[in-house]
Amino acid sequence: MHEAPAVRTPVAARRSRRRRVASGAGVAAATALVLSLLGAAPAQAADEIAPPTDPLVFAGDTSYVGDTIEIPSVGWTPAEGLAFDVVWVVDDTELTFAEDDPEAVDPLDLTLLPEWAGSSVAATVHASAGDVSASFTVSEVTVALPPVSLGTPTLSAPPTVDAPVAAVIPGAESGDDIAYSWLIAAAVVGTQPTFTPAPEQLGQSLSVTVSVSRDGFETAQATSAAATIGAAAFTTAPAPLVSGAVRVASKLTAVPGTWAPGATFTYAWKLDGTTAGTASTFTPASTARGKKLTLSVTGTRPGYTKVTKTTPAVTVGYGVFTAPTPKISGTPVIGGTLKASVGTWSPAPSTVTYRWLRDGAAIKGATKSSYTLTAGDWKTKISVKVTGARTAWATKSVVSAAVIAVKPFTVVKAPTISGTTRVGSTLTAKVAPWTPTATFTYQWKRAGVSIPGATKSTYKLVAADYRKAITVTVTGTRSGYLTRAVTSKATAAIAAPAPIITADGAYTIGTANKNATATTPGTIKPGTYVTTATDQCVWFRGEPGDADPLGFGWTREGTRMIVTITSADPGFETYGCGGWAPYYGLGTPASSFGDGAHAVGVHVKPGLYEMGGDATICYWETFSDFSGSDGALLGMADEDAPVTTLRIGGDVRMVFSQDCGTWTRIGD
Numbered sequence: 001m002h003e004a005p006a007v008r009t010p011v012a013a014r015r016s017r018r019r020r021v022a023s024g025a026g027v028a029a030a031t032a033l034v035l036s037l038l039g040a041a042p043a044q045a046a047d048e049i050a051p052p053t054d055p056l057v058f059a060g061d062t063s064y065v066g067d068t069i070e071i072p073s074v075g076w077t078p079a080e081g082l083a084f085d086v087v088w089v090v091d092d093t094e095l096t097f098a099e100d101d102p103e104a105v106d107p108l109d110l111t112l113l114p115e116w117a118g119s120s121v122a123a124t125v126h127a128s129a130g131d132v133s134a135s136f137t138v139s140e141v142t143v144a145l146p147p148v149s150l151g152t153p154t155l156s157a158p159p160t161v162d163a164p165v166a167a168v169i170p171g172a173e174s175g176d177d178i179a180y181s182w183l184i185a186a187a188v189v190g191t192q193p194t195f196t197p198a199p200e201q202l203g204q205s206l207s208v209t210v211s212v213s214r215d216g217f218e219t220a221q222a223t224s225a226a227a228t229i230g231a232a233a234f235t236t237a238p239a240p241l242v243s244g245a246v247r248v249a250s251k252l253t254a255v256p257g258t259w260a261p262g263a264t265f266t267y268a269w270k271l272d273g274t275t276a277g278t279a280s281t282f283t284p285a286s287t288a289r290g291k292k293l294t295l296s297v298t299g300t301r302p303g304y305t306k307v308t309k310t311t312p313a314v315t316v317g318y319g320v321f322t323a324p325t326p327k328i329s330g331t332p333v334i335g336g337t338l339k340a341s342v343g344t345w346s347p348a349p350s351t352v353t354y355r356w357l358r359d360g361a362a363i364k365g366a367t368k369s370s371y372t373l374t375a376g377d378w379k380t381k382i383s384v385k386v387t388g389a390r391t392a393w394a395t396k397s398v399v400s401a402a403v404i405a406v407k408p409f410t411v412v413k414a415p416t417i418s419g420t421t422r423v424g425s426t427l428t429a430k431v432a433p434w435t436p437t438a439t440f441t442y443q444w445k446r447a448g449v450s451i452p453g454a455t456k457s458t459y460k461l462v463a464a465d466y467r468k469a470i471t472v473t474v475t476g477t478r479s480g481y482l483t484r485a486v487t488s489k490a491t492a493a494i495a496a497p498a499p500i501i502t503a504d505g506a507y508t509i510g511t512a513n514k515n516a517t518a519t520t521p522g523t524i525k526p527g528t529y530v531t532t533a534t535d536q537c538v539w540f541r542g543e544p545g546d547a548d549p550l551g552f553g554w555t556r557e558g559t560r561m562i563v564t565i566t567s568a569d570p571g572f573e574t575y576g577c578g579g580w581a582p583y584y585g586l587g588t589p590a591s592s593f594g595d596g597a598h599a600v601g602v603h604v605k606p607g608l609y610e611m612g613g614d615a616t617i618c619y620w621e622t623f624s625d626f627s628g629s630d631g632a633l634l635g636m637a638d639e640d641a642p643v644t645t646l647r648i649g650g651d652v653r654m655v656f657s658q659d660c661g662t663w664t665r666i667g668d
């Protein structure tokens with residue numbers, strides 16, 4: 001409340017009644033206000049009453065909530081003795097106040113309430129002096145919320161690409177609701193509290209408009225001054241490195257390191273300050289030898305200030321040859337000539353020189369690509385050093401492996417082979433003396449191919465040697481002499497084993513093989529035997545004359561039979577079978593077979609076979625081994641159910657056929 005002017009009637013003398021009726025739920029109270037102001041002194045007679053202004057006006061067209069608007073209390077005519085009645089009106093609704101309401105104390109002013117925001121307030125003043133009275137209407141004033149008091153916003157930092165910038169708002173308070181409009185060329189580019197300029201916005205002007213809302217206040221808006229978006233700076237830009245040896249013909253690779261943020265790189269390789277290459281790799285030419293090499297790496301990124309980093313200067317060194325070890329060809333025998341082969345150098349040297357070495361020391365005058373061994377070289381190590389040279393390349397020397405200078409044997413004899421050329425027999429190599437005396441080693445060969453482990457002077461023939469020629473190579477060595485290897489003449493093709501039992505009769509099982517006679521049983525070693533029958537062949541395993549032998553078999557003249565005799569057998573009898581030879585599994589599996597016994601996988605292939613004869617007279621058997629026992633019998637012909645096909649499976653070790661004609665394989 002403003003303090004009452006002195007000319008006004010004392011408060012105690014006032015007899016006015018005011019009653020405020022509060023509006024509910026946001027609706028302005030509609031009340032009437034009647035103010036009756038009675039002066040304590042008698043009213044002064046007056047001809048007319050005039051207000052201080054004509055018409056009465058409030059200061060300004062708009063007042064804010066919380067302001068107090070006043071009707072002038074001075075400047076009236078007459079100056080004294082006036083009594084006032086004031087009616088305040090809000091949007092055409094009169095206000096009334098309770099007597100104890102503070103507004104009732106002074107009828108000439110009114111404090112504007114928040115619920116009147118947006119409404120118009122006017123007043124009618126009834127002034128009287130004695131018998132004279134007059135009414136005056138005070139001009140309307142619009143009630144508004146007070147605006148938020150803002151200063152001009154500024155940017156938190158000069159704007160740069162990829163760097164967030166915020167608005168600094170003078171007058172903003174915690175709890176304010178703030179809307180942001182980041183502007184480039186009058187276009188809104190962001191609405192968040194911060195804005196990060198993009199690379200394509202480099203050089204453009206950036207400003208921010210803020211709208212600040214606060215309870216009880218009118219939203220205020222303000223715009224910052226525009227600022228130009230500047231280029232960003234790399235946060236990490238390390239010095240580059242050069243990978244590789246800095247020398248002629250050596251490929252160098254630029255290593256720019258890890259930049260933050262990532263950059264696009266360009267390169268400048270410079271020799272004595274002159275650009276010689278712009279790729280990420282560089283290979284110094286021979287003309288670069290001795291010059292100072294630097295590498296400059298320039299990193300760029302849209303919206304960023306480009307940065308160039310340069311390596312320290314390094315002198316380009318000599319190129320380095322890639323050179324193989326030279327080789328010596330020729331027989332290192334006294335009087336013989338050795339020749340050096342340099343191989344392929346990279347790059348090719350302009351000049352190549354030679355130096356022959358004896359036990360590592362240079363041989364006087366031996367500087368050509370070839371060298372003839374002399375008597376003084378005997379038993380020494382001879383090698384050759386090859387040196388290559390080329391402009392801008394470091395001279396390189398490489399030394400061959402050494403050879404021992406030797407003398408030749410004066411007499412060399414080829415070996416000879418003795419022994420029976422049948423599987424199971426032993427061959428012996430014999431070597432006549434060499435001059436001087438030599439130490440011999442042996443290597444037996446089958447059809448010209450070395451036989452693993454056959455390195456003694458004797459060799460026992462095995463199944464793999466069947467139908468192949470055998471040779472032996474003898475190598476003679478002696479310190480200081482040229483090692484020589486000579487090979488024997490080949491044997492005839494190795495034949496099957498010779499029969500060891502040829503006589504019919506009974507045999508006991510023993511440790512030696514001996515033919516039976518008409519009066520004396522023979523002996524036979526345990527083992528597997530094979531024969532081609534010379535007559536109607538029959539054999540038995542068991543006691544002689546036993547009606548129930550352990551095993552038996554038969555075949556016709558000219559057909560094969562196989563039997564296995566064990567050390568546990570009581571005996572063995574053979575009649576009309578001819579000579580039994582040790583079985584070595586010799587043969588080539590065929591796709592067809594006829595009468596006789598045939599080992600599966602040796603004489604015949606497994607599979608499905610079709611008979612070529614008369615099924616009614618055909619007889620066949622299959623066995624899991626060569627024992628001829630009932631336990632080994634897997635299958636046999638059945639005269640009541642003759643078959644025309646026979647499957648020889650993987651469990652069949654031997655098949656026997658008689659009077660079946662030719663069996664032909666027709667499938668697996």
